[in-house]
Amino acid sequence: MTTGATVWLTGLPSAGKTTIARELAGRLREEGRRVELLDGDEIREFLSRGLGFSREDRHTNVQRIGFVAELLARNGVTALVPVIAPYADSRDAVRERHEANGTAYVEVHVATPVEVCSVRDVKGLYAKQAAGEISGLTGVDDPYEEPVKPDLRIESQDQTVQESAAAVHALLTERGLA
Numbered sequence: 001m002t003t004g005a006t007v008w009l010t011g012l013p014s015a016g017k018t019t020i021a022r023e024l025a026g027r028l029r030e031e032g033r034r035v036e037l038l039d040g041d042e043i044r045e046f047l048s049r050g051l052g053f054s055r056e057d058r059h060t061n062v063q064r065i066g067f068v069a070e071l072l073a074r075n076g077v078t079a080l081v082p083v084i085a086p087y088a089d090s091r092d093a094v095r096e097r098h099e100a101n102g103t104a105y106v107e108v109h110v111a112t113p114v115e116v117c118s119v120r121d122v123k124g125l126y127a128k129q130a131a132g133e134i135s136g137l138t139g140v141d142d143p144y145e146e147p148v149k150p151d152l153r154i155e156s157q158d159q160t161v162q163e164s165a166a167a168v169h170a171l172l173t174e175r176g177l178a
Contacts, residue, residue: 004073005096005177006066007168010091010147011110012139013125013154014117015165016156017082020110023165025080028178033078038065040083041149053136059090066094074103078177088100088139088145104177108168109150116157 009017018039025035043065044051051057062085069079085091091107098105109143117139118126129137136142147153152171154164172178 002076003104003177004034004076005104005106005172005175006069006073006076006079006081006094007089007106007108007172008066008069008085009080009108009110009168010085010150012114012117012144013084013137013142014114014120014122015110016120016154017110017163019161020027020108020154020156020164020168021080023084023161024168027165027169028078028103028172031178033178034076035078037082038069038072040065043068043083053142055087062087062090063093066097067100069094070101070103070105070173073098073105074091074101078172084138084144086142086144088147091147104175105174106152106168106177107147107150108152108154108171109147110154110156110164111146112156121146123141148155 011017021037025037028035048061051061069081072079095105098120128134129140156164
């Protein structure tokens with residue numbers, strides 16, 4: 001059986017997490033790997049509908065995603081998880097679940113500065129926050145606790161999507177997970 005793993009890409013909104021994950025997924029699939037991409041927006045729609053954006057709801061959402069990712073990874077799938085997961089304790093709990101089950105877990109911090117993310121503004125969230133239409137935007141008026149010791153830190157503003165995905169792939173290869 002192929003070794004599975006969870007690759008958790010954390011970072012601010014519009015940091016490039018999903019874009020990098022999609023690029024990496026294509027590369028891994030070309031190599032014959034079983035891959036699932038657990039997109040945060042899709043998870044909120046289908047698995048965590050009804051949860052808001054309070055600290056408790058965000059923690060619950062992250063734990064649900066972490067449970068599904070670990071289940072997939074323990075069964076030979078590479079689970080790519082491009083999810084903000086703003087709180088360190090929530091991410092730590094997911095890592096601990098993986099460790100307790102002997103499942104590989106890789107944390108990638110897509111460390112794109114908020115100034116770059118607000119220009120990218122893929123979903124228009126920064127513009128809505130600036131206009132006063134929404135509040136609680138992670139990294140602006142809601143906290144984002146950067147990982148202290150991620151397995152990999154990517155500064156997506158300084159490299160192409162392909163280079164970012166290649167860096168994650170190289171780490172997975174080094175660890176025998178790709």
